[in-house]
Amino acid sequence: MVLHALRATDCATLTEVTRVTGLSRPTVEGVVEGLMEAGLVVETAADEGTARRQGRPARRFRFRAEAGHLLGLEIGPHRVAALLSDLDGRVLGAQAKEVDETAPADERLDRLRGAVAELLRRAGVARGSLRAVGVGTPGIVGSDGTVRLSTALPQWTGLKLADRLSRSFKCPVLVENDANAAAVAEHWKGAATETDDVVFVLAGLSPGAGSLIGGRLHRGYGGAAGEIGALHLLGREVTPETLLSTTDQPLHPLDEQAVAEVFALARDGDQRARAAVERFIQRLVHDVAALVLALDPELVVIGGWAAGLDGVLEPLRRELDRYCLRPPRVALSLLGEAAVATGALRLALDHVEEQLFAVDGTVTARR
Amino acid sequence: MVLHALRATDCATLTEVTRVTGLSRPTVEGVVEGLMEAGLVVETAADEGTARRQGRPARRFRFRAEAGHLLGLEIGPHRVAALLSDLDGRVLGAQAKEVDETAPADERLDRLRGAVAELLRRAGVARGSLRAVGVGTPGIVGSDGTVRLSTALPQWTGLKLADRLSRSFKCPVLVENDANAAAVAEHWKGAATETDDVVFVLAGLSPGAGSLIGGRLHRGYGGAAGEIGALHLLGREVTPETLLSTTDQPLHPLDEQAVAEVFALARDGDQRARAAVERFIQRLVHDVAALVLALDPELVVIGGWAAGLDGVLEPLRRELDRYCLRPPRVALSLLGEAAVATGALRLALDHVEEQLFAVDGTVTARR
Structure with a gap:
């Protein structure tokens, strides 16, 4: 509790920590002393404090994040x-x-x-x-x-x-x-800070997903939750490599450069590229819908290399609205490749x- | 704790409750008295006890499940x-x-x-x-x-x-x-008593699912988790009503009688019925795979009216083994329509x- 209180502020007096934690003064003094011995807390220099009052200023302490x-x-x-x-x-x-x-x-x-x-x-x-x-x-x-x-x-x-x-x-x-x-990252400091029930879709040629339920990571019984890359195989649809190809040759499954080119061509109006992007979006919608119907999250965050692409969100929202009994909000990753x-x-x-x-x-x- | 202890046995002496709960004798006496006042516990007749020892037999108490x-x-x-x-x-x-x-x-x-x-x-x-x-x-x-x-x-x-x-x-x-x-029922006294991570699929023309994660019901953010009935629409596949039809007319979506007849015909070797059942199983496999890939349960229990049907489990297991990175066990409901x-x-x-x-x-x- 004391460490929590000290971490939550730049620095604090024992009186402030006592008030915030509801602990007794001697307890707080003892704990702070122990934390100083452990190198986790340090007394800040007296003249650092902003509140130099009459007489001897109160001692101030801070959490040593650099420890x-x-x-x-x-x-x-x-x-x-x-x-x-x-x-x-x-x-x-x-x-x-x-x-x-x-x-x-x-x-x-x-x-x-x-x-x-x-x-x-x-x-x-x-x-x-x-x-x-x-x-x-x-x-x-x-x-x-x-x-x-x-x-x-x-x-x-x-x-x-x-x-x-x-x-x-x-x-x-x-x-x-x-x-x-x-x-976890989007929940911490990205697009999902406001919700505890989120599915993150790492879009790509073989998409994967991560889910928080009630703020906790849902890994599944064997750690395989969200591995939806195989789902399309059941629909007897085309493989990911042919999905985005604008030639008769499949794309290399990990060739992000080639994928980016297809999306750029589509933006420039190339018909064949637009059709490929359309196929890709349909696939993504299907995968996301499967996750949404199974889990019913409040929010879906789309990341991976698709995150930089224009025009994924609107068709996703439209199709989810059509097919999900309770459509979630949909947002792009704020953290991108980080x-x-x-x-x-x-x-x-x-x-x-x-x-x-x-x-x-x-x-x-x-x- | 006392109530737990009494519910776990047919009847018990205060000494037994004291030992099981780790509470003091006076505390147990006081709690049992309170529970008797509340009508939740009753003293069993002395001659009911199996252990009439020397001298006065110990008083025995039981939980009043009939309360x-x-x-x-x-x-x-x-x-x-x-x-x-x-x-x-x-x-x-x-x-x-x-x-x-x-x-x-x-x-x-x-x-x-x-x-x-x-x-x-x-x-x-x-x-x-x-x-x-x-x-x-x-x-x-x-x-x-x-x-x-x-x-x-x-x-x-x-x-x-x-x-x-x-x-x-x-x-x-x-x-x-x-x-x-x-x-919840299959986890309590059905096919899923051994696991806390189970997906129950209520198979039917419009399937639904319920999931326990770590033994707790996963309802989803808006209570819609497992409502996978709409998933096939995204695959641009046939509607459920035409899926199992052996005529040119769709089945009524809730006509279980007609569905049972199709399955019976298939068992008797009718080609058109067998094709219809095959389509139905493919759909079920796809829906179950979506749930499994999203949630990664230890066990999938198939119930609903499909539960009485022969031959659903084997194709399901085969296809899940093919497409799921970590295939779950698959079992039929033990509780059926109850x-x-x-x-x-x-x-x-x-x-x-x-x-x-x-x-x-x-x-x-x-x-």
Whole structure:
């Protein structure tokens, strides 16, 4: 409670903490002392305070957000990315590197380690200061951080990703499905801050989704919730690769460049491209409708590379209004390509907050 | 805790309750006295006990499951049904009546009231003994017991169902979507007792589904979760009425008799009927796959009138294995047409248990 109170303000006096927490003065004094010993709280210099009153000014304390650091990592088909934050979740720096979609697992992890090393060096943060690392990556991820199944990245299925990354970090490494991480991110600081019931759709040639129900991530019994990429196969429709093709050849499933060109052509009025985009939107509507009918969220957020595209929202809204008994609101991702790493960072922050408040509980209990 | 302990056994001594609950003897004595005053616990006759030892036998107490009664009601397109139970949820009687699918709301409710009156009379239970009434019915049901939207029953959309039924009962009336109620029932005493993550599919010409996530009903933000009946429309597939037709005329959407005949013909080898059943199964597979991909349950239970049909499970399992990244187990409903009323009864029981344990808390706090 004391840590909560101190984190919620820049700095506070013991009297203020006592008032906010409802705890007794001696308890607050004891807890603050314990938190100072743990390096989590520091007394601010007296002349920093704005309220120098008559006589000796009251001592003021603040949470030391700089006492530790967090990483949010994304490992995707085309790029690896890293976000660094302090214990308040304030982002201190970001680093991304391109990686070839055919890169083997070792090379992909090396690229990621390189990005992290650069990021830490630039920010002047020691590796030992890291308290938790979150990771978002495509596929079904087990609770032990093993990738159970991933069709998007080479050598990814079966990879003990948390174990592998733990060799680079002394702190806990938490691995999450990329769409799940993005859903958490949009809820934290994106398009879904106002609701606890949201489906995030990572649109792409093989879409995935992440859902929050009552503010909590819904992973499903086996961690596969939202893996709707296979749904179209049941409808005997065309495969994703032919869906957006304007030639007789299918697009490469991960060729975002080619996809962007098709969308650009469509905007310029090219008939064949417009038809392809129309097919893509129909597919997206169908996938989103399946999620909406199954889950009934308040809000659907569309992200992934489709997020930058014009004209996805309106047909989506129109079709959902037609077919859903209670259509949800539909919005574009506000975080764009930062969504996955931001969500991974939030998961790391959640983990550290649990730890911090456990420390808090121990300190309180001891006194 | 005392009530829990007494409900878990036929009867128990104060010593046994003290041991099981970990409470002090005087506390247990006080609580048991309070529960006897409330009519919820009674001392069993001394010679009933099996353990007459040396000297005066220990007093034995039991929970009075007969101290109140519960109703579980189903209001469907073709029938209304009622289940009566005691406070342990033990079913004391059942009553069902046919009702025309075109019957207006008043007539449908009259049929239900008739069934309830007959059931209570036959069981010799006074109406005033009812502690809660659960109701399962098709449609999106608001938390106030109003049917927000229902396409299956005439005059049902907008009906303040809980209010209307409250005129017949002095106790709380809880209204739930029928597929949701059935999911609760299969989890309570059907095919899903071993899992907390289950999707129940009420198969029919317009299928609906109910889901438990972590043992709790997932209603969705607006109570519309699982209303997947509209999904096929997006695939531009045939409507449900033409799907199972073996003539050039569509089946009536609620004509279960005609549907049963098509399935019987298919079993007898009629080619046209077999093709129709094949189309139906493909539709069901598609709907179930959408739910499974969105939610990732451990188990899917198929109920509704499809539950009596041969040959649905195998194709479902085969197709789900093909298309789902982590296919769930698939089972048929064990409760059949009793599922909805049984789930409604369980919801009434949940409500009463909350009340009972609130009473328990008050008694404990007072002493």
